[in-house]
Amino acid sequence: MRIVVIGGSGHIGTFLVPRLVRAGHEVINLSRGQSARYADDPAWSQVRQVSADRAAEDSAGTFGDRVAGLRPDVVVDLICFTVDSATALVGRLRGHTGHLLHCGSIWRAGPSARLPITEDNAEPPIGDYGLAKAAIADLLRAETRSGGLVTTTLHPGHIVGPGWHPIGPLGNNDPEVWRKLSAGEPLEIPGLGTEFLHHVHADDVAQAFELAVTHREAAAGEDFSVVAASALNVRGYARIGASWFGRSADLRTVSWDEFRRTSPEAEASWEHLVRNHYFSIDKARRRLGYAPRYQPDEAVLESVRWLIEHDQLTVGSPLLGAA
Known part of the structure; x- marks a missing residue:
């Protein structure tokens, strides 16, 4: 056609x-x-x-x-x-x-x-x-x-994919989240951090x-x-991301009012996290045969790896397994 x-x-x-x-x-x-x-x-x-x-x-x-x-x-x-x-x-x-x-x-x-x-x-x-x-x-x-x-x-x-910044664990595109997680620095999480991103x-x-x-x-x-076959919540996503650099995530709970005072990307975070989205793909599987190859963390890791390899992301320690 x-x-x-x-x-x-x-x-x-x-x-x-x-x-x-x-x-x-x-x-x-x-x-x-x-x-x-x-x-x-x-x-x-x-x-x-x-x-x-x-x-x-x-x-x-x-x-x-x-x-x-x-x-x-x-x-x-x-x-x-x-x-x-x-x-x-x-x-x-x-x-x-x-x-x-x-x-x-x-x-x-x-x-x-x-x-x-x-x-x-x-x-x-x-x-x-x-x-x-x-x-x-x-x-x-x-x-x-x-x-x-x-x-x-x-x-x-x-x-998400190679060539652009993914929506990170805080629900925005700010690359600073990856530097903090990779360096083992504290990361402020607004609210409970149980909201989903898909x-x-x-x-x-x-x-x-x-x-x-x-x-x-x-x-x-x-x-x-x-969407991917699974979704990540804020805290789980941050912990997985830190583990890519051999770190444990140091997550600090703050109120949304506090987060808005300190984060220039707070409004983007709110727009993503207030929706708390986690979708079923059963209909696409059943009618179309949709079978996503990537879990969400695998897709994000591919993006983060590409950004680091192309000098578009500053991190505090190298990815595990990186050359």
Whole structure:
């Protein structure tokens, strides 16, 4: 099939595009072309690159024509963030494209009330980003179930992999957490530290998208949580991270008010931890055959190792087993 991947040079596309090429598809990467891929692969030599500024073309009302003009059998949209953008694309592809796959987010679920969270028991979302992702998923599901365009939404967790900083044990991207854990220094934990974070390796997300393309009938009109098979809470995550450097985590409990006074990333931490997300992948396993390769700590360790090896992370002691 001819598959157009919108935003294929990012985290997910870095792994998804080569997967689709190796599966025998003709792949077109539609992106601004301003950033390098996070990992190279020989399969990229077979990919057609098309440059486009989605925001500008959405404003002009021409982006849907741009995508439809490539005559895709399948469209994988990795960078849609508003209902208006999704509505315009669906309207233009309806009747012309066989399958539209959308990248959602686990933030379409609000702070948890029941764990694990499934596609059916999620609490209402909070915040503009989560509200928009939930509304887009609702729009796409209704579109398919009313007999329109066949769509599927996949909701990744905190995406991690080589080339970028992971969401750390405190629920933010601040690299200082790794220096403190690796040096055996005290780490202030807001509240009890029992809140969950649910990561997923970018290649496991790519696996789920490839499976949804392959199993179109099983995926039609559905949405799926795409995360690792397990989740980590704050304290457990910090202890595991410290152990990579041969350290025991020295965790100090502080109130959220204290944490906000001392941490410039406190608001990011709150946004992640207040949701307390731990998702089930049973539906994706059952319908698509999804089988994530990485546990969350394995995925994060791969990212941390890459950052250290490329001099993008300062640590107080070397990783165990490092050369």
